[in-house]
Amino acid sequence: MVDDGERAPSPEETLRLIEEQRAATVRRFRGDPLFLYVPWGVAWLLGFTCFFLHYGLDGKPYAPISQTQALAVLMISMVIAGSLAAYEITRMNMGVRGESPARGAMYGYTWFAGMIVMSIIAIRVSPMLPEAEAGLLWSGVSMLVVGVMYMAGGAIFLYWPMFFAGVGVIAVNGLGVLLGPGWHALLTAVLLGVGQIVVGLWWRRRQCR
């Protein structure tokens, strides 16, 4: 018997209603991939394409882009991507208190700490290296932090797609560092940059269904 004058839904309707509400709630609290993942893909695509054009695959530049200009493009794009992600994470946690926001805040601080210490290490060590190797150090260590944080995020939020995204970043980064600066930039731009954009849009489409 249902009070409030509502018609009793059939079992099929009830299960559909539960699933629709669950999906809407997940969308609200897991965030929009368009803000969380796609901007990072765009940043890597733009920044590492500039690095690739600067290094070339055989040591000869493909375009007159200096390392400083390439680094500036990557850093500016990453700051924009980080700002969009921070905005979305704030929106996700708005009106919620308890374990999830606390977990999210600690995870955010860990990102920040990782990136700061990574920069300190690169600033300290890169002057001792040739220009191309110094660039590879910056790229390789920063993508290591990204990969590890994605994998850790997957574990913390029990979200396998995020964990596997981290595995992909770690694998491509490791292979790229072994092959050298030009290849690292190319693989990161194409596989991780384009890959992150495609996967982000696919997640969004799946969430909106």
Add this chain to the structure above:
Amino acid sequence: MTAGGAVPELDPVIHAQARLRVVAALNTMGGGDEIAFPALKDLLGMTAGNLSVHLTKLEEAGYVQITKTHKGRTPVTYVSLTKRGRVAFDDYTKAIRALLDSAGGTS
């Protein structure tokens, strides 16, 4: 064809679409999380008055916990699903699935 005869066995507190959506949404959130009343209202697309009525019924059944507090000088109301509410929702979904299975088996 629905198993209309078995419907009265379902938990009447949850078996109303509006309250079912409230409980389903709260159940999807983490066990240690609470959601502010306006955020829940927006998530469900309900009016404040309607949501308030349903929350009162759920609270009376011991399925939700309503905490009134202050954020600075602004009063804030947080809502969360109790353990009892989680168990009731779990039992409810099991019963619905069983109904669906039996309806499928007889057709």
